[in-house]
Amino acid sequence: xxVLLVEDEQPxxxxxxxxxxxxxxxxxxxxxGQTALDKCDVMPYDVVVLDRDLPIVHGDTVCRRLAERGTxxxxxLTASDAVEDRVGGLTLGADDYLGKPFAFxxxxxxxxxLGRRSTPARPPVLRAAGVSLDPARRxxxxxxxxxxxxxxxxxxxxxxxxxxxxxxxxETLLDKVWDEHADPFTNAIRITVGTLRRKLGDPPxxxxxxxxxxxxxxxx
Numbered sequence: 001x002x003v004l005l006v007e008d009e010q011p012x013x014x015x016x017x018x019x020x021x022x023x024x025x026x027x028x029x030x031x032x033g034q035t036a037l038d039k040c041d042v043m044p045y046d047v048v049v050l051d052r053d054l055p056i057v058h059g060d061t062v063c064r065r066l067a068e069r070g071t072x073x074x075x076x077l078t079a080s081d082a083v084e085d086r087v088g089g090l091t092l093g094a095d096d097y098l099g100k101p102f103a104f105x106x107x108x109x110x111x112x113x114l115g116r117r118s119t120p121a122r123p124p125v126l127r128a129a130g131v132s133l134d135p136a137r138r139x140x141x142x143x144x145x146x147x148x149x150x151x152x153x154x155x156x157x158x159x160x161x162x163x164x165x166x167x168x169x170x171e172t173l174l175d176k177v178w179d180e181h182a183d184p185f186t187n188a189i190r191i192t193v194g195t196l197r198r199k200l201g202d203p204p205x206x207x208x209x210x211x212x213x214x215x216x217x218x219x220x
Contacts, residue, residue: 001115001135001155002026002176004045004072006036006062008054016049016077016107023108024138024151026179033057037065043175044071047114049107052078052089060092067093073114077102112136126161129205129218133161142200152177152188153196160206160216169213 003025007013010031017027028043030036033054040048048066052059059076066074076089079100086097095117096110112135116124126133133140135158140147149157155177159168170189174182182188193214197206207217 001046001111001158002028002043002179003111004028004030004036004039004043004048006030006033006048006054006059007051007077008032009051019104020108020111021151024135024154025111026155026177028180031055033059033062036062039180040066040069040072043180046072046176047111048072048074049077049111050074050094052076052085060089063089063092063094073117075110075114077107109136126158128161128164129216131157131161131200131205131216133158142205145201147199149196149199150192152192153199156189156192156196157200160214163215165215165217167209167213167215172213 003020005013005017005020005027007016008031013029013031017029020027028039030039034056036048036050037057050059050063054062059078063074063076066072073095074093075096075098076094077098077100078085089097095114098107098110124134124136130143131140138154140149140154140157156173159173159176173189178188193206197204200206205216205218207215209215
């Protein structure tokens, strides 16, 4: 899942970004509202974690514009946690609101919940072809056998399962599993798919569709 974190306090932004990445999210950063809007022009993020009091363009304006576009779910993360502040943020178009300080486990759970509210909606646990994957618990199994996956392998498998047997392009994998610093000419996707295939075992589940991408066989 691709997340944009918009936070102008750099130590806090770094802390949140590291934590989200440990939970398998691909995280990009923006330190002000204008940069956030510019990034959203280029990338339709699954979730935008948005501080409210931002420089250049206020977080309220960013939230309103993102709500008008309807391409990303917005979680407002801010120290303004009075009832009227929460109501105001939701009225602007935020999908959720979490006050600072916060429990990191709650932040992760809320980001996962917003990601499931994509169109079409995704179930909490993805299952196909004898494989089950729980994004919130960060667990994956094949026929009851626990799969020990790296964050990138987990992200690739999640997208393939969510696609329901449709082809997922390398560009989509790069956008959703890696972040803005990924080299578009890297062979990381091919390597990650290769290691994921080995961990899934036999019979093979991931099919390479030449010139198109990858799909999970038996998932339709």
